[in-house]
Amino acid sequence: MRTVLDFSPLHRSSIGYDRVFDLLEAAARTQSNDNWPPFDSVKLSEDKYRITMAVAGFSREDINITVQGNMLTVTGERKGEQEGEVLHRGIANRPFNRRFELADHMLVTGAQMENGLLVIDLKREIPEAYKLRRVEIGQTAAPATQIHSQAA
Template sequence: MRTVLDFSPLHRSSIGFDRVLDLLEAAARTQTNDNWPPFDSVKLSEDKYRITMAVAGFSREDINLTVQANVLTVSGERKGEQEGEVLHRGIANRPFNRRFELAEHVQVTGARMENGLLVIDLKREIPEAYKLRRIEIGETLAAPSVAHIQNQAA
Protein backbone atom coordinates (compact mmCIF):
# COMPACT_ATOMS: atom_id res chain seq x y z
CA MET A 1 0.00 0.00 0.00
CA ARG A 2 1.39 3.38 -1.00
CA THR A 3 0.64 6.51 1.01
CA VAL A 4 0.28 9.76 -0.91
CA LEU A 5 1.44 12.79 1.03
CA ASP A 6 -0.20 16.17 0.57
CA PHE A 7 2.30 19.04 0.85
CA SER A 8 -0.17 21.82 -0.02
CA PRO A 9 -0.42 23.09 3.61
CA LEU A 10 3.35 23.60 3.58
CA HIS A 11 3.11 25.61 0.35
CA ARG A 12 0.60 27.97 1.99
CA SER A 13 2.71 28.74 5.06
CA SER A 14 6.25 28.84 3.65
CA ILE A 15 8.08 31.22 1.38
CA GLY A 16 11.22 30.33 -0.56
CA PHE A 17 11.21 26.61 0.22
CA ASP A 18 9.95 25.55 -3.20
CA ARG A 19 13.02 23.41 -3.96
CA VAL A 20 12.74 21.52 -0.66
CA LEU A 21 9.04 20.88 -1.17
CA ASP A 22 9.67 19.77 -4.76
CA LEU A 23 12.29 17.30 -3.48
CA LEU A 24 9.81 15.91 -0.94
CA GLU A 25 7.16 15.50 -3.62
CA ALA A 26 9.65 13.83 -5.99
CA ALA A 27 10.76 11.46 -3.24
CA ALA A 28 7.14 10.54 -2.54
CA ARG A 29 6.59 9.73 -6.24
CA THR A 30 9.86 7.86 -6.84
CA GLN A 31 9.69 4.16 -7.54
CA THR A 32 11.75 2.30 -4.94
CA ASN A 33 12.08 -0.97 -6.86
CA ASP A 34 15.04 0.22 -9.00
CA ASN A 35 18.01 -1.07 -7.04
CA TRP A 36 20.55 -1.64 -9.80
CA PRO A 37 23.39 -0.99 -9.83
CA PRO A 38 23.86 -1.19 -6.07
CA PHE A 39 25.62 1.74 -4.40
CA ASP A 40 26.78 3.08 -1.05
CA SER A 41 26.68 6.72 -0.02
CA VAL A 42 28.97 7.72 2.82
CA LYS A 43 29.52 10.95 4.76
CA LEU A 44 33.30 11.16 5.24
CA SER A 45 33.39 14.43 7.19
CA GLU A 46 31.29 17.52 7.79
CA ASP A 47 31.60 18.59 4.15
CA LYS A 48 32.87 15.53 2.23
CA TYR A 49 30.80 12.67 0.80
CA ARG A 50 31.40 9.62 -1.37
CA ILE A 51 29.18 7.50 -3.60
CA THR A 52 30.52 4.04 -4.45
CA MET A 53 28.65 2.16 -7.17
CA ALA A 54 29.19 -1.48 -8.20
CA VAL A 55 29.67 -1.46 -11.98
CA ALA A 56 31.34 -4.81 -12.65
CA GLY A 57 31.88 -5.42 -16.35
CA PHE A 58 31.65 -1.74 -17.32
CA SER A 59 34.69 0.24 -18.44
CA ARG A 60 35.35 3.96 -18.08
CA GLU A 61 34.20 4.46 -21.65
CA ASP A 62 30.86 2.73 -20.91
CA ILE A 63 29.95 5.13 -18.07
CA ASN A 64 28.81 8.74 -18.33
CA LEU A 65 28.62 11.18 -15.38
CA THR A 66 26.83 14.52 -15.73
CA VAL A 67 25.73 17.24 -13.31
CA GLN A 68 22.95 19.66 -14.17
CA ALA A 69 20.83 21.77 -11.83
CA ASN A 70 21.95 19.93 -8.66
CA VAL A 71 21.26 16.49 -10.16
CA LEU A 72 24.13 14.03 -10.60
CA THR A 73 23.30 11.47 -13.27
CA VAL A 74 25.32 8.28 -13.66
CA SER A 75 24.46 6.25 -16.74
CA GLY A 76 26.09 3.24 -18.30
CA GLU A 77 25.75 1.06 -21.35
CA ARG A 78 28.19 -1.62 -22.48
CA LYS A 79 29.21 -1.01 -26.06
CA GLY A 80 31.23 -4.11 -26.86
CA GLU A 81 29.85 -7.50 -27.79
CA GLN A 82 31.01 -10.48 -25.78
CA GLU A 83 32.85 -13.22 -27.60
CA GLY A 84 31.33 -16.67 -27.84
CA GLU A 85 28.01 -18.11 -26.81
CA VAL A 86 26.85 -17.14 -23.32
CA LEU A 87 25.91 -20.24 -21.32
CA HIS A 88 25.06 -18.38 -18.11
CA ARG A 89 24.83 -14.63 -17.45
CA GLY A 90 25.44 -13.86 -13.79
CA ILE A 91 27.00 -10.44 -14.31
CA ALA A 92 24.34 -7.92 -15.22
CA ASN A 93 25.24 -5.80 -18.21
CA ARG A 94 21.97 -4.01 -18.86
CA PRO A 95 22.04 -0.24 -19.33
CA PHE A 96 21.39 1.86 -16.25
CA ASN A 97 20.59 5.44 -15.35
CA ARG A 98 20.78 6.52 -11.71
CA ARG A 99 20.11 10.05 -10.45
CA PHE A 100 21.24 11.66 -7.22
CA GLU A 101 19.79 14.96 -5.96
CA LEU A 102 22.64 17.10 -4.65
CA ALA A 103 22.17 19.73 -1.97
CA GLU A 104 23.03 23.30 -2.82
CA HIS A 105 26.77 23.99 -2.95
CA VAL A 106 27.68 20.28 -3.24
CA GLN A 107 30.16 19.75 -6.07
CA VAL A 108 31.59 16.59 -7.66
CA THR A 109 35.34 16.77 -7.02
CA GLY A 110 36.39 13.57 -8.79
CA ALA A 111 35.51 10.11 -10.02
CA ARG A 112 37.58 6.97 -10.48
CA MET A 113 37.26 3.24 -11.13
CA GLU A 114 38.66 0.84 -8.51
CA ASN A 115 38.25 -2.94 -8.79
CA GLY A 116 34.85 -2.82 -10.52
CA LEU A 117 33.60 0.05 -8.36
CA LEU A 118 32.87 3.57 -9.53
CA VAL A 119 33.91 5.97 -6.75
CA ILE A 120 32.51 9.52 -6.90
CA ASP A 121 33.83 12.11 -4.44
CA LEU A 122 31.68 15.10 -3.47
CA LYS A 123 32.34 18.18 -1.38
CA ARG A 124 30.13 20.91 0.02
CA GLU A 125 31.78 24.26 -0.77
CA ILE A 126 29.86 27.06 0.87
CA PRO A 127 30.51 30.46 -0.77
CA GLU A 128 32.03 33.19 1.40
CA ALA A 129 28.77 35.16 1.27
CA TYR A 130 26.99 32.34 3.14
CA LYS A 131 29.67 31.71 5.78
CA LEU A 132 29.48 33.06 9.30
CA ARG A 133 31.28 36.36 9.63
CA ARG A 134 31.85 38.57 12.63
CA ILE A 135 30.66 42.16 12.45
CA GLU A 136 32.73 44.65 14.41
CA ILE A 137 30.74 47.07 16.53
CA GLY A 138 32.01 50.62 16.18
CA GLU A 139 31.80 53.49 18.64
CA THR A 140 28.76 55.72 18.50
CA LEU A 141 29.16 59.40 17.86
CA ALA A 142 27.97 61.65 20.66
CA ALA A 143 24.61 63.20 19.91
CA PRO A 144 24.83 66.99 19.70
CA SER A 145 23.56 68.73 22.80
CA VAL A 146 20.75 71.31 22.77
CA ALA A 147 23.20 74.10 23.74
CA HIS A 148 25.51 73.16 20.83
CA ILE A 149 22.61 73.34 18.38
CA GLN A 150 21.52 76.77 19.75
CA ASN A 151 25.08 78.15 19.47
CA GLN A 152 25.28 77.06 15.82
CA ALA A 153 21.94 78.71 15.03
CA ALA A 154 23.03 82.06 16.50
Protein backbone atom coordinates in the same frame (compact mmCIF):
# COMPACT_ATOMS: atom_id res chain seq x y z
CA MET B 1 0.16 1.87 1.90
CA ARG B 2 1.04 5.37 0.84
CA THR B 3 1.70 8.28 3.15
CA VAL B 4 0.70 11.75 2.04
CA LEU B 5 2.95 14.46 3.40
CA ASP B 6 1.48 17.84 4.31
CA PHE B 7 4.07 20.60 4.16
CA SER B 8 1.66 23.49 4.74
CA PRO B 9 2.89 24.13 8.33
CA LEU B 10 6.42 24.43 6.99
CA HIS B 11 5.33 26.76 4.18
CA ARG B 12 3.90 29.14 6.77
CA SER B 13 7.14 29.44 8.71
CA SER B 14 9.83 29.26 6.02
CA ILE B 15 10.75 31.26 2.96
CA GLY B 16 12.72 30.06 -0.06
CA TYR B 17 12.55 26.32 0.60
CA ASP B 18 10.18 25.58 -2.29
CA ARG B 19 12.79 23.43 -4.04
CA VAL B 20 13.26 21.26 -0.95
CA PHE B 21 9.50 20.75 -0.57
CA ASP B 22 9.23 19.88 -4.28
CA LEU B 23 12.01 17.29 -3.87
CA LEU B 24 10.29 15.71 -0.87
CA GLU B 25 6.94 15.59 -2.62
CA ALA B 26 8.51 14.08 -5.76
CA ALA B 27 10.31 11.46 -3.69
CA ALA B 28 7.03 10.54 -1.98
CA ARG B 29 5.28 10.20 -5.36
CA THR B 30 7.87 8.09 -7.14
CA GLN B 31 8.63 4.55 -6.24
CA SER B 32 11.68 3.31 -8.04
CA ASN B 33 11.86 -0.45 -8.37
CA ASP B 34 15.07 -0.24 -10.36
CA ASN B 35 17.83 -0.68 -7.83
CA TRP B 36 20.54 -1.49 -10.31
CA PRO B 37 23.40 -0.90 -10.19
CA PRO B 38 23.67 -1.06 -6.42
CA PHE B 39 25.44 1.82 -4.71
CA ASP B 40 26.51 3.12 -1.32
CA SER B 41 26.50 6.77 -0.32
CA VAL B 42 28.77 7.69 2.58
CA LYS B 43 29.40 10.89 4.51
CA LEU B 44 33.17 11.00 5.07
CA SER B 45 33.34 14.26 7.00
CA GLU B 46 31.33 17.43 7.54
CA ASP B 47 31.77 18.51 3.91
CA LYS B 48 32.92 15.37 2.04
CA TYR B 49 30.79 12.58 0.60
CA ARG B 50 31.37 9.50 -1.54
CA ILE B 51 29.16 7.44 -3.83
CA THR B 52 30.39 3.91 -4.63
CA MET B 53 28.63 2.00 -7.40
CA ALA B 54 29.07 -1.68 -8.27
CA VAL B 55 29.59 -1.69 -12.04
CA ALA B 56 31.14 -5.11 -12.66
CA GLY B 57 31.76 -5.78 -16.33
CA PHE B 58 31.79 -2.10 -17.35
CA SER B 59 34.95 -0.32 -18.42
CA ARG B 60 35.81 3.36 -17.98
CA GLU B 61 34.82 3.95 -21.59
CA ASP B 62 31.36 2.43 -20.98
CA ILE B 63 30.46 4.90 -18.20
CA ASN B 64 29.60 8.59 -18.48
CA ILE B 65 29.34 10.96 -15.49
CA THR B 66 27.73 14.37 -15.97
CA VAL B 67 26.66 17.20 -13.69
CA GLN B 68 24.09 19.76 -14.77
CA GLY B 69 22.84 22.17 -12.17
CA ASN B 70 22.18 20.08 -9.07
CA MET B 71 21.73 16.80 -10.94
CA LEU B 72 24.52 14.20 -11.02
CA THR B 73 23.87 11.56 -13.68
CA VAL B 74 25.81 8.33 -14.10
CA THR B 75 25.04 6.33 -17.23
CA GLY B 76 26.55 3.12 -18.49
CA GLU B 77 26.26 1.03 -21.61
CA ARG B 78 28.55 -1.81 -22.58
CA LYS B 79 29.79 -1.38 -26.11
CA GLY B 80 31.53 -4.68 -26.74
CA GLU B 81 29.94 -8.07 -27.19
CA GLN B 82 31.08 -11.03 -25.14
CA GLU B 83 32.88 -13.81 -26.95
CA GLY B 84 31.28 -17.22 -27.20
CA GLU B 85 27.83 -18.53 -26.39
CA VAL B 86 26.46 -17.33 -23.05
CA LEU B 87 25.16 -20.33 -21.08
CA HIS B 88 24.20 -18.34 -17.98
CA ARG B 89 24.13 -14.57 -17.46
CA GLY B 90 24.59 -13.68 -13.80
CA ILE B 91 26.44 -10.40 -14.35
CA ALA B 92 24.03 -7.76 -15.57
CA ASN B 93 25.14 -5.95 -18.67
CA ARG B 94 22.05 -3.87 -19.37
CA PRO B 95 22.39 -0.12 -19.77
CA PHE B 96 21.76 1.98 -16.66
CA ASN B 97 20.99 5.56 -15.77
CA ARG B 98 21.36 6.65 -12.12
CA ARG B 99 20.47 10.17 -11.04
CA PHE B 100 21.44 11.86 -7.80
CA GLU B 101 19.95 15.19 -6.74
CA LEU B 102 22.76 17.22 -5.19
CA ALA B 103 22.33 19.87 -2.53
CA ASP B 104 23.33 23.42 -3.28
CA HIS B 105 27.09 24.06 -3.40
CA MET B 106 27.99 20.37 -3.90
CA LEU B 107 30.87 19.74 -6.30
CA VAL B 108 32.06 16.50 -7.85
CA THR B 109 35.78 16.46 -7.07
CA GLY B 110 36.75 13.23 -8.81
CA ALA B 111 35.89 9.72 -9.93
CA GLN B 112 37.92 6.52 -9.97
CA MET B 113 37.19 2.99 -11.02
CA GLU B 114 38.87 -0.06 -9.57
CA ASN B 115 37.92 -3.72 -9.17
CA GLY B 116 34.41 -3.20 -10.58
CA LEU B 117 33.62 -0.27 -8.27
CA LEU B 118 33.03 3.27 -9.47
CA VAL B 119 33.88 5.78 -6.72
CA ILE B 120 32.63 9.38 -7.05
CA ASP B 121 33.88 11.93 -4.52
CA LEU B 122 31.87 15.02 -3.68
CA LYS B 123 32.55 18.08 -1.57
CA ARG B 124 30.35 20.86 -0.26
CA GLU B 125 31.98 24.23 -0.90
CA ILE B 126 29.98 27.04 0.62
CA PRO B 127 30.77 30.44 -0.92
CA GLU B 128 32.07 33.15 1.39
CA ALA B 129 28.84 35.11 1.00
CA TYR B 130 26.94 32.22 2.64
CA LYS B 131 29.34 31.53 5.49
CA LEU B 132 28.70 32.73 9.01
CA ARG B 133 30.04 36.19 9.65
CA ARG B 134 29.82 38.48 12.60
CA VAL B 135 28.15 41.84 12.16
CA GLU B 136 29.52 44.54 14.41
CA ILE B 137 27.08 46.82 16.13
CA GLY B 138 28.17 50.39 15.58
CA GLN B 139 27.56 53.43 17.74
CA THR B 140 25.77 56.46 16.51
CA ALA B 141 26.86 59.84 17.75
CA ALA B 142 24.48 61.12 20.40
CA PRO B 143 22.86 64.34 19.32
CA ALA B 144 24.24 67.30 21.21
CA THR B 145 21.72 68.68 23.61
CA GLN B 146 21.85 72.21 24.79
CA ILE B 147 20.45 73.35 28.09
CA HIS B 148 19.10 76.84 28.04
CA SER B 149 18.91 78.62 31.33
CA GLN B 150 16.43 81.38 31.72
CA ALA B 151 17.46 84.37 33.76
CA ALA B 152 14.85 85.52 36.22
